[in-house]
Amino acid sequence: MSLHIGILTAGGDSPGLNAAIRAIGKTALSRNMRILGFRDGFRGLMENRTMRLDREALSSILTRGGTILGTSRDKPHKMPVGNEMMDMTDAICDNYERNNLDVLVCIGGGGTQKNAFRLHQKGLNIITLPKTIDNDVAMTDITFGFDTAMGIATDALDRLHSTAHSHHRIIVCEIMGHNSGWLALGSGIAGGADVILIPEIAYDPAVVAAAIKHRQQCGTNFSIVAVAEGALDKGQYKEYWRLKNKKAAAKAKGDKSTAKKMNEALASFGHKNSNNTLRLSQELEEMTGLESRVTILGHYQRGGTPSAADRLLATRVGAACVDYIEKGKTGIMVAVDGGNTKAVPLKDVVGKKKLVPMDHPWVAAARDVGTCLGDK
Numbered sequence: 001m002s003l004h005i006g007i008l009t010a011g012g013d014s015p016g017l018n019a020a021i022r023a024i025g026k027t028a029l030s031r032n033m034r035i036l037g038f039r040d041g042f043r044g045l046m047e048n049r050t051m052r053l054d055r056e057a058l059s060s061i062l063t064r065g066g067t068i069l070g071t072s073r074d075k076p077h078k079m080p081v082g083n084e085m086m087d088m089t090d091a092i093c094d095n096y097e098r099n100n101l102d103v104l105v106c107i108g109g110g111g112t113q114k115n116a117f118r119l120h121q122k123g124l125n126i127i128t129l130p131k132t133i134d135n136d137v138a139m140t141d142i143t144f145g146f147d148t149a150m151g152i153a154t155d156a157l158d159r160l161h162s163t164a165h166s167h168h169r170i171i172v173c174e175i176m177g178h179n180s181g182w183l184a185l186g187s188g189i190a191g192g193a194d195v196i197l198i199p200e201i202a203y204d205p206a207v208v209a210a211a212i213k214h215r216q217q218c219g220t221n222f223s224i225v226a227v228a229e230g231a232l233d234k235g236q237y238k239e240y241w242r243l244k245n246k247k248a249a250a251k252a253k254g255d256k257s258t259a260k261k262m263n264e265a266l267a268s269f270g271h272k273n274s275n276n277t278l279r280l281s282q283e284l285e286e287m288t289g290l291e292s293r294v295t296i297l298g299h300y301q302r303g304g305t306p307s308a309a310d311r312l313l314a315t316r317v318g319a320a321c322v323d324y325i326e327k328g329k330t331g332i333m334v335a336v337d338g339g340n341t342k343a344v345p346l347k348d349v350v351g352k353k354k355l356v357p358m359d360h361p362w363v364a365a366a367r368d369v370g371t372c373l374g375d376k
């Protein structure tokens with residue numbers, strides 16, 4: 001009997017998902033494997049909502065944004081069912097068996113890697129692909145979706161320049177990225193932002209204002225501030241990491257109640273809302289005397305057709321995934337390693353986040369060209 005592969009996409013959508021589904025599907029079909037899609041992430045697997053992925057379904061999807069399978073952020077072990085949160089892991093395992101799957105491919109970001117690992121621990125054969133516009137999945141050089149989103153954010157920064165220039169304004173542009181700064185830093189450098197604020201570097205609004213005033217003194221009466229949605233000022237940064245560390249310690253001790261409290265407290269920080277961005281804009285207006293406006297790019301950054309680089313990357317990891325399936329490798333993520341891929345055990349991926357290291361060449365390049373990163 002030929003191998004039977006299930007596929008689902010979970011977490012926030014990301015350009016390149018359809019290219020990855022197509023690559024897995026076409027490679028698998030050409031090797032006489034069978035393939036079945038599940039709709040809307042782990043929820044669709046739990047509810048056994050499937051989609052046939054034959055040659056027709058896989059055709060003409062390479063260039064399409066989003067995911068033809070649909071997605072959700074539902075977790076197998078904590079799924080809203082009616083008014084309750086329920087552990088639906090058993091139902092998921094039953095449907096895996098009912099469909100006679102040999103392996104399940106889960107395509108997603110950090111959260112999906114965690115959920116997929118849990119299913120692997122329950123005995124399912126799991127392979128994951130790393131995708132997210134945030135580029136923050138550990139153990140892989142890059143994730144597909146990132147390049148497209150960086151291009152969109154760069155284009156926005158380009159466009160904001162002419163209006164900021166014409167009105168002699170500050171424009172604070174909020175860029176996604178969850179708690180990592182890859183997207184803001186990459187697009188900020190490419191889009192020539194004068195200030196780039198990322199979660200990895202605590203910022204001081206007075207330092208940002210001084211950089212803008214310095215530009216004014218040199219005769220430039222506008223500034224573009226690219227701020228990551230998770231960026232924090234010095235005070236918030238200290239408090240955020242205090243709560244984070246307390247949560248980790250409570251988790252390690254099995255103290256669920258403290259961990260829950262810390263989680264609730266952390267919910268008010270950074271990427272969860274745009275309060276910081278709005279406050280920063282106001283502070284800069286007060287400190288510089290220039291008018292300031294806010295642009296929140298939001299989900300616009302995740303939409304539309306994937307870039308050539310993302311199509312290529314998603315096709316590479318998708319095709320490689322089928323190679324690993326043929327070799328009988330499971331419990332792994334197909335990671336990008338330069339021009340190659342490598343199989344990384346899921347246990348080495350989960351619970352980690354790839355943040356921007358302070359010695360990264362992008363950080364050095366930004367400082368070298370005189371971009372203010374908010375700290376000095």
Ligand code: F6P
Pocket residue numbers: 012073109132133134176177178229271302
């Ligand atoms: O993880 C991708 C991402 O776009 C983050 O950058 C952002 O914080 C989050 O998803 C938004 O989530 P949602 O689509 O659920 O609002």
